Amino acid sequence: MPSIIVNAMKVEQPIGEFFFGKMKAKDLLEISYADVRRLEKEERDVEKYLGIQRPLKKNRVKDINSYINTVDATFPNSIILSIDEENVFWNDGELSIEYSDESKGNIAKILDGQHRLAGFDSNNITFIDYEGIEKDFEVLITIFVNTDMALQAKVFSMVNQNQTKVNKSLVFDLESLATSRSPWKTCHSIAAYLNDKKNTPFYHRIKRLGVKAYEHEIEPLTQAAFVDNLVKLITPNAQVDRNIILGKDKGFLGFSSKTLPHMDTDSLNKFVFRKAFSDDEDETILKVVLSFFSAVESVWPDAWRKDQTSSILNKTVGLISMFRLLNFILSSLLIDKKLDLKYQINKEDFAELLKSTNVSGGYFLTLDATSKTSVSVFNHLKEKVKFK
Known part of the structure; x- marks a missing residue:
């Protein structure tokens, strides 16, 4: 079974426990998905809203993609994820994310940072440092484990509602x-x-x-x-x-x-x-x-x-x-x-x-x-x- 090892720390706050660490952008791209807010019809034509994310803005993704290709690109803030407990194993400072090949694109739900992650592609998941050495672009991640939709929505709303766009x-x-x-x-x-x-x-x-x-x-x-x-x-x-x-x-x-x-x-x-x-x-x-x-x-x-x-x-x-x-x-x-x-x-x-x-x-x-x-x-x- 494929797995990704994350050097992480456990954090405790009033909302509960979560993990903070880093991951290669290419690994996160393989296991993550965005749950976009949408309207679906169930049986008997009952309508139900699902998902919490906003649709991707293509122009914003294009700008971020261009930015990632700059020589001093950086994302010092974390991408926030929700992962089911059956896929997460914690052992003394090491967090392992395990999944099957069939489910790898449906493991980590993005609660915040979908545009940043969408800016990555096969041309910029690695970068050349000043010595000419190719390295993996790493991103910071915050992982909530086994959270229900209400908590996921709360995290999304809290992060985005409190952000002030820089003039x-x-x-x-x-x-x-x-x-x-x-x-x-x-x-x-x-x-x-x-x-x-x-x-x-x-x-x-x-x-x-x-x-x-x-x-x-x-x-x-x-x-x-x-x-x-x-x-x-x-x-x-x-x-x-x-x-x-x-x-x-x-x-x-x-x-x-x-x-x-x-x-x-x-x-x-x-x-x-x-x-x-x-x-x-x-x-x-x-x-x-x-x-x-x-x-x-x-x-x-x-x-x-x-x-x-x-x-x-x-x-x-x-x-x-x-x-x-x-x-x-x-x-x-x-x-x-x-x-x-x-x-x-x-x-x-x-x-x-x-x-x-x-x-x-x-x-x-x-x-x-x-x-x-x-x-x-x-x-x-x-x-x-x-x-x-």
Whole structure:
């Protein structure tokens, strides 16, 4: 009979006894399953709800899968499981999970952590350490034995109800502590600079941690919105870029010869700040962003005023449309060879292009702040801008 040996400890809490230990991700994948909440009909068409888990979110699994492939991936919190007592044997600090070949995929019910576990596949259940040695990716596990559905539901509810989602602006702000470069760190630094320096269009305009920082100031934009949309002008995958740079900085074998992807001409024209980022020229990105939004402020001053609450330029949808317009302008100039990757373009150049649209500031005061608005504003300006 197959078995998995787990180095574990027994824990006693008011809810009862459970075990805490570690297991190879590949072993847990083989024996675990998620009991998704569902409605089933029994005899005589009696309906009954079964299961406790939420359905998997494919995009979240995809993001976790990408994260697991990074050089510093970690899951320091445990995956919580429920296993029947007939499959668990405890002997002085060693826990053995035994099962038959026929039942191995139906042994450990996941009470919490199904998305983390679903992020693993045959390509990332092992990893290469900095010395080039392949090792099994291990995960922490908490095992409840022989728990009924009521207790399983209580554990699931307790863990998930008490979790507070981390503010994305705070996550980006913490990038400043990273020792290696990344698209997120670059864009955070630019956001912080523009927000802190007087005489910039974004002075005290960005909520650095997603909350108001200055008692008597109006901060209509979040740091997360600024960073997210500037990153899109640098890379199609910030995680991949960060992983390559971090791997090279830490001297991981296999990374010394790696270079950033998407450095072909088409990509450099599409992600207009990619070359500057690749060349470690964050100041160049800052100067162009500052020049463009200074032009926006000068061409549409009333709509840009941060106390102009009816203007979509003071909202995320307006910020998105302006970043898209900046990318379109730079991309068009690069493709037409009217600009090279040294980005010799200033505020006056941008202002001339914005004025060529013949769009007045009042236009931005008449729109509703919906997700569709950012697309319609961008398309409207894109069609009207005239290049010499």
